[in-house]
Amino acid sequence: MSNTEKDFLTNYNIHDYELPLTTVDMAIFTIRDEALNVLLVKRNQHPAKGKWALPGGFIDTHKDKSLDDTAKRKLVEKTGVKISHVEQVASFSGKKRDPRGWSVTIAYMALIADEHIKLIKDESSEEIQWMPVHQIGKKMSLAFDHKGILNACHERLKSKIQYTSLPVNLLPSEFTLSELQTTFEILLEKPVEKKSFRRRILSSDILEETGAMKSGPSRPAKLYQVVNKEGKNYLFPRTLEGSR
Amino acid sequence: MSNTEKDFLTNYNIHDYELPLTTVDMAIFTIRDEALNVLLVKRNQHPAKGKWALPGGFIDTHKDKSLDDTAKRKLVEKTGVKISHVEQVASFSGKKRDPRGWSVTIAYMALIADEHIKLIKDESSEEIQWMPVHQIGKKMSLAFDHKGILNACHERLKSKIQYTSLPVNLLPSEFTLSELQTTFEILLEKPVEKKSFRRRILSSDILEETGAMKSGPSRPAKLYQVVNKEGKNYLFPRTLEGSR
DNA sequence: GTAATAGTGTCTATAAGACACTATTGA
DNA sequence: TCAATAGTGTCTTATAGACACTATTAC
Numbered sequence: 345m346s347n348t349e350k351d352f353l354t355n356y357n358i359h360d361y362e363l364p365l366t367t368v369d370m371a372i373f374t375i376r377d378e379a380l381n382v383l384l385v386k387r388n389q390h391p392a393k394g395k396w397a398l399p400g401g402f403i404d405t406h407k408d409k410s411l412d413d414t415a416k417r418k419l420v421e422k423t424g425v426k427i428s429h430v431e432q433v434a435s436f437s438g439k440k441r442d443p444r445g446w447s448v449t450i451a452y453m454a455l456i457a458d459e460h461i462k463l464i465k466d467e468s469s470e471e472i473q474w475m476p477v478h479q480i481g482k483k484m485s486l487a488f489d490h491k492g493i494l495n496a497c498h499e500r501l502k503s504k505i506q507y508t509s510l511p512v513n514l515l516p517s518e519f520t521l522s523e524l525q526t527t528f529e530i531l532l533e534k535p536v537e538k539k540s541f542r543r544r545i546l547s548s549d550i551l552e553e554t555g556a557m558k559s560g561p562s563r564p565a566k567l568y569q570v571v572n573k574e575g576k577n578y579l580f581p582r583t584l585e586g587s588r
Numbered sequence: 589m590s591n592t593e594k595d596f597l598t599n600y601n602i603h604d605y606e607l608p609l610t611t612v613d614m615a616i617f618t619i620r621d622e623a624l625n626v627l628l629v630k631r632n633q634h635p636a637k638g639k640w641a642l643p644g645g646f647i648d649t650h651k652d653k654s655l656d657d658t659a660k661r662k663l664v665e666k667t668g669v670k671i672s673h674v675e676q677v678a679s680f681s682g683k684k685r686d687p688r689g690w691s692v693t694i695a696y697m698a699l700i701a702d703e704h705i706k707l708i709k710d711e712s713s714e715e716i717q718w719m720p721v722h723q724i725g726k727k728m729s730l731a732f733d734h735k736g737i738l739n740a741c742h743e744r745l746k747s748k749i750q751y752t753s754l755p756v757n758l759l760p761s762e763f764t765l766s767e768l769q770t771t772f773e774i775l776l777e778k779p780v781e782k783k784s785f786r787r788r789i790l791s792s793d794i795l796e797e798t799g800a801m802k803s804g805p806s807r808p809a810k811l812y813q814v815v816n817k818e819g820k821n822y823l824f825p826r827t828l829e830g831s832r
Numbered sequence: 833g834t835a836a837t838a839g840t841g842t843c844t845a846t847a848a849g850a851c852a853c854t855a856t857t858g859a
Numbered sequence: 860t861c862a863a864t865a866g867t868g869t870c871t872t873a874t875a876g877a878c879a880c881t882a883t884t885a886c
Contacts, residue, residue, distance in 0.1 A: 349634045349687070362649045366610045366692055403681075405606045405690040411681040432678055435694050437647075437655040446649040448610055450679050450692070507751075522838070539840075540875050547874090562837040563883040582826045582847090582874060766865070783867075784848050791847090806864040807856040826847060826874090 364437070365447040368414045369400030369490065371433075371497035372423065374458040375514050375527055379476045380501075381458075382494060383422060384486070385469035391443045392487035396475075398494060400449065401468065415452040422464055422472060428456040429513035433500050441489045453497040455513035505531045506583040509550045512570050520558050520565035521545065534586040541584075550578045608681070609691040612658045613644030613734065615677075615741035616667065618702040619758050619771055623720045624745075625702075626738060627666060628730070629713035635687045636731035640719075642738060644693065645712065659696040666708055666716060672700040673757035677744050685733045697741040699757035749775045750828055752821040753794045756814050764802050764809035765789065772828070780828065794822045 372383040384396045399422050408414045415430055430452055437448040463472045477498055480486065486494065504510045511527045525541050545551060552571045557564040616627040628640045643666050652658045659674050674696055681692040707716045721742060724730065730738065748754045755771045756763075769785050789795060796815045801808040 349637065363607050364610050364647055364649060366608050403608055403690070403692075405608060405683065409682055411679060411692060434676055435655060435679055437694075438653055439649065446647070448647075448655060448692070448694070450681075450694075520838085537876055537878085538838090539842095539877080542839075544875075559884080560837075561885060562835075563839085563885095565838055579827075580874095581829075583823075585825075585875075764865085781849055781851085782865090783850085783869095786866075788848075803857080804864075805858060806862075807858090807866085809865055824847090829848075 362446070365442060365444055367400055367402055367447065367449045368411055368418065368452060369398045369449045369493055370415055370418055370452045370454055371398055371494050372419060372454045372456060373477075373497075373501065373514065374456050374461075374474065375530060376458050376474055376476075378526070378530060379478065380498075380530060381474040382477050382480070382498075383463070384473060384475045385422070386471035387487055388468055388470045395487035396484060397487035398490045399469075399472075411450050411452075415450075415454070419454050419456075421466060423456065423461050424464060425454075425456050425461060428454055429510065430454045431500075433497050436489055436493055436496075449493070451493045451497060453501060455501075455510065457514060457516040459516045502531060504577075507580050508577040509545075509548065509580075510577050512550070518554050518556065518558075518567045518569050520567060522565060524568075528584070529586075532584070532586050536584065536586050544580065544584070548578050548580065606690070609686060609688055611644055611646055611691065611693045612655055612662065612696060613642045613693045613737055614659055614662055614696045614698055615642055615738050616663060616698045616700060617721075617741075617745065617758065618700050618705075618718065619774060620702050620718055620720075622770070622774060623722065624742075624774060625718040626721050626724070626742075627707070628717060628719045629666070630715035631731055632712055632714045639731035640728060641731035642734045643713070643716075655694050655696075659694075659698070663698050663700075665710060666713075667700065667705050668708060669698075669700050669705065672698055673754065674698045675744075677741050680733055680737055680740075693737070695737045695741060697745060699745075699754065701758060701760040703760045746775060748821075751824050751826075753789075753792065753824075754821050756794070762798050762800065762802075762811045762813050764811060766809060768812075776828070785828075788824065788828070792822050792824065 374381050383399060385399050387393050387395050387397050399418050401418065403411065403414045404417070408417060411432070412430065416426075419428065419430065420426055431454075433451045433453050435448055435450045439446045441447055465472055475484075477494070480491065480494065485491070501510070505528060511531055512524065514527055515523060521542055524545065525536055525538065528541065529536050550571060551568040554567045554569050556567045558567050618625050627643060629643050631637050631639050631641050643662050645662065647655065647658045648661070652661060655676070656674065660670075663672065663674065664670055677695045677697050679692055679694045683690045685691055709716055719728070721738070724735065724738065729735070745754070749772060755775055756768065758771055759767060765786055768789065769780055769782065772785065773780050794815060795812040798811045798813050800811045802811050
């Protein structure tokens with residue numbers, strides 16, 4: 345009997361080994377009513393039927409070219425949003441986190457702007473809604489270990505805003521510096537000094553003026569957009585500490 | 589027929605769905621001969637038999653309580669090292685990265701000190717050795733997408749040394765500030781200003797004097813050890829840029 | 833005019849970079 | 860004594876924080 349890789353693969357049966365269940369779960373964040381919100385779905389099917397959970401599910405090995413595709417597919421299925429920041433956060437694993445058996449979930453977070461979004465119910469969820477993140481910590485329980493996953497995603501987000509421009513992804517395509525500052529303040533949970541903030545953002549060249557102005561009840565503000573949207577998030581040389 | 593979660597689980601068969609292969613791969617880093625090295629094994633079995641690869645493999649759903657356990661188990665199996673920094677980096681996935689089918693690997697990096705380590709061959713590897721990371725980029729090919737995984741781990745390491753004290757994990761339990769500085773310089777690939785470096789490290793309180801001195805051909809140096817080994821890595825308020 | 837929000841000028845504080853200096857060992 | 864490496868003093872630089880100031884709109 346020969347021993348080529350081809351022979352090996354011919355005789356290889358993926359089910360000869362005990363494989364873990366592998367899924368993707370997502371914390372989809374947005375800012376609504378001056379607060380950080382995350383998208384939750386009420387599970388329609390066992391296990392954990394009737395419980396609120398992060399959207400997620402199995403990999404479609406026919407449709408998905410990678411886990412990133414799986415995550416983006418889930419995002420589109422629930423929100424219709426195609427372009428946004430989607431980032432792998434961490435994986436969670438173990439024998440007990442899912443009653444179906446040893447499982448692994450790769451957690452993603454997505455940041456989207458709260459504009460023109462219509463949430464989409466499907467066969468896996470009887471309800472879908474935005475929930476303020478600070479309300480989940482205390483009152484609610486989530487399915488599986490989703491509270492821990494949400495926590496990890498929230499921590500990642502809070503950590504990254506210290507030194508990156510990530511929060512721009514929570515805003516619509518055009519926004520004022522004051523709106524951006526408010527977003528940072530919501531995430532940092534403390535006020536940010538206006539001059540420092542503007543200096544930091546403007547000197548980083550991550551934004552450019554659109555030329556348009558946003559009018560309101562007072563002085564109109566310049567509108568900005570992100571430069572080079574496909575590029576990486578800018579890394580600031582110092583952390584933003586917020587007012588002391 | 590009732591519809592409880594228990595009934596659901598009774599009838600649930602994990603193999604009714606097409607599951608991806610899920611594995612763990614590790615970039616185990618150390619400093620040897622003034623260079624960053626990574627541990628490679630020569631694969632003894634199909635697929636990619638005979639190729640150099642990062643150590644890794646399947647989850648043992650009986651032994652491993654989590655993927656972190658899987659990673660730590662692999663580390664001990666290859667190096668005998670139990671205590672070290674082990675960190676999840678990212679996952680890699682897709683239909684084509686492994687010829688056996690749609691697969692997911694969770695990549696870990698480990699940082700260990702190059703002391704008293706005896707590399708351990710086992711049934712999965714005919715050879716095991718340290719390889720300088722800079723030699724892999726150009727000449728060598730690695731099995732599967734392991735070069736991409738190694739790259740991601742290397743990038744993560746390089747990024748984290750800018751603002752954390754991570755590299756202390758590459759040194760033995762007692763070391764001098766000069767040795768620590770050299771380690772940072774190897775990772776940053778540029779010289780670091782001595783006074784700035786010492787000020788930064790000493791003011792962070794991540795180290796404490798052991799009381800002992802390291803003698804050499806010149807003035808003896810104070811030996812330091814990490815304070816609070818179980819704690820997190822210290823986050824510096826500014827990045828280390830190295831000499832300009 | 834006033835209220836409200838946008839946007840600036842400029843001083844201080846902090847931690848990094850530069851670099852010359854002193855200290856302590858072995859040979 | 861000298862060579863070598865450990866360790867310090869102190870000036871400069873870069874960027875964040877503080878906070879008062881001016882600018883522009885609607886009413």
